Amino acid sequence: MSKRHLITSALPYANGPLHIGHIAGAYLPADIYTRYLRSKVGRENVLHVCGSDEHGAAISMKAIKENRTPKAIVDQFHTINKKAFQDFGIDFDIYHRTSSELHHKTAQEFFLNLYDKGVFKKVENEQMYDPEAKQFLADRFIVGTCPNCKSERAYGDQCESCGKTLSPAELINPHSALSGAQPELLKTWHFYLPMGDHSGWIEEFIRDGKLDGAFHHETKNWRNQVVGQCLSWVESGLGDRAMTRDLDWGVPVPIEGAEGKALYVWLDAPIGYISATKQWAIDQENPEAWKKWWQDSDSDLVHFIGKDNIVFHCIIFPIILKEHGGYNLPMNVPANEFLNLEGDKISTSRNHAVWLHEYLEDFPNRKDELRYVLTSIAPESKDSEFTWRDYQARVNNELVAILGNFVNRVVVLTNKYYNGLAPFSDTDWEITDHCLALISKSQENIAQYKFRDGLSEAMNLARFGNKFLADLEPWKLQKTNPDEVRKIMFSALNITAHLAKAIDPYMPEAANRIREMLGIDPIFNGFLDGHEIGTAKLLFAKVEDEDIDHQIQKLASAKSSTSSPESADRPFKPNMTFDEFQKMDLRIGTIKTAEKVKKADKLLQLSVDMGTEVRTIVSGIAQHFSPEDVIGKQVSVLCNLEPRKIRGIESQGMILMSEDNEGNLVFISPEKAFQSGAEIR
């Protein structure tokens, strides 16, 4: 009986659509791995689960900002993303969601199990509460004066001026970053996971691949960045981590007296893999079937994720699974690095992204082209980059010229010489063995999570085919030795059939089209005498310059257009009184000196001549202007802003700037040279 394989793909967060970075990072490698395994050990022994992650403060905040309900937001993106995955052909057995009742129940059961075992520490503390927004505030959402250095810009978790770690209660004059209201200190309590208690076995698990002293997995197949990041966490000491939040959007903590508390989203989300499996089992009308995937020792668990998720999947979730007991721990967590786009990182807020659903619209019937390119450049060991020119080059020079062309020549020749009836001959074992060797090399690479290498081995089969034809030149021999040509074409057809198998996990549609042309099934045992093949159809079409130009333009205009989510919605602020306006002391100043502030990328320290005095002002413009650029410039200065220490330097005012949608900055300057200190009214 075959081993079973349970594959999970990171649950996409349901607050936005999917882009190519998500696909290249987790879903495409997971899909390739799944397809490979299904062909190897049978469909019934492989399960691939995923779903929307729909909880957490970020969705809650987005809902408040957009004046919608959290449910409306997650419904919207769950639907969009589910459809995009389907259209792209990611082979999930189920795409579930964490807002479902089944998930809530599952997560609560999990929590209770650990709670009863005393795994959590209940810690009482006082936490800031925003009476206007009516919610507890995360530490980062509280601003106040640092008790240590008196900086007024300290956050609830840390003061950036002196670097001291703080708790919100220590802040002097704290206020909410949400509403600006004075937060109240209310008593609350939370359950914490003392991760430090587990660091011993976690370290052994990550470093040596051992669990409870016994062999668990091969560490050499784990990626550097995964092992490195986990060990660095362990070495710097695992702390206590709160597993509950004071939040009304999430899985309620199922304990009496815990009303208004929800499970921490990172506790709840990975359990989503389990509840997804349960839902799948229910859909199969075999509700207990999920257990064999999660609990049988002959089932392998693999998590596909991006690098931002590493510690949650390699440290926190394993602790939870092990403490619960009876669950398998991951055999591998092949986390990818990040994919950049046209020289810049992908950014949802700046709309610098290639959205999956838009690609599918703009390039209909070209899923495999994107799968090919994203696999070729997958950020397996370091960040990599997608450019549209590269996409075009890879499709035209590799997919079209090497793969598509080879298949086309074979099918065209067979039709031409034999009227579509495959010539029958003895199997050339040298050729066949070579094909099988390439296929197994390709598959070994997949098994070791080296998808780029595996794809390249599959492509080598097409290269081998082209060379085979060029070396033997059947089109020349046909006139003098047609018998020999029959042998050659029989082999060429066999190579093509093997090629379909080799590319199947990577490009399932192209593989199917090859099989259709050859008239064969996925399980192929050689051509029989009298086998009929179909007519030649092009596997891939060239990508034209204008398509690429269009995409590049689209990216450029997306960056500056108001369609970006950040800039689209910038309503005017409420009216104020003339008195309030008069409180502002705005004047013209002239920049005399400028220098970069040490240890801060973005800060310039300026001295500004205000006529009667010279002021020191620290401004966050270092990435846009060098000191030489700004010396001598006349600018608008807000003079009576409360002085503030930034990086230890007191800033005595604020330079007024304007910023466009691309993030470019300009000074607000007088239209001609003017007297320093002149008032602006």
Next chain:
RNA sequence: UGCGGGGUGGAGCAGUUGGUAGCUCGUUGGGCUCAUAACCCAAAGGUCACUGGUUCGAGUCCAGUCCCCGCAACCA
């Protein structure tokens, strides 16, 4: 500055336990014409970021320096 990852021919990347530096694309020359001006062959092109060290021998190990990316911080 803290943590992690990385710096290899024009571009994108491999280089396992140290032993003549590889792959894909591009470039140049040639061949072929069955094929989506596709395919095949050949060539040019690298002091493996830098500096020291260990070694008979280092891209590969050790130390230091510089640079890039992500996270963190900063952006009054």
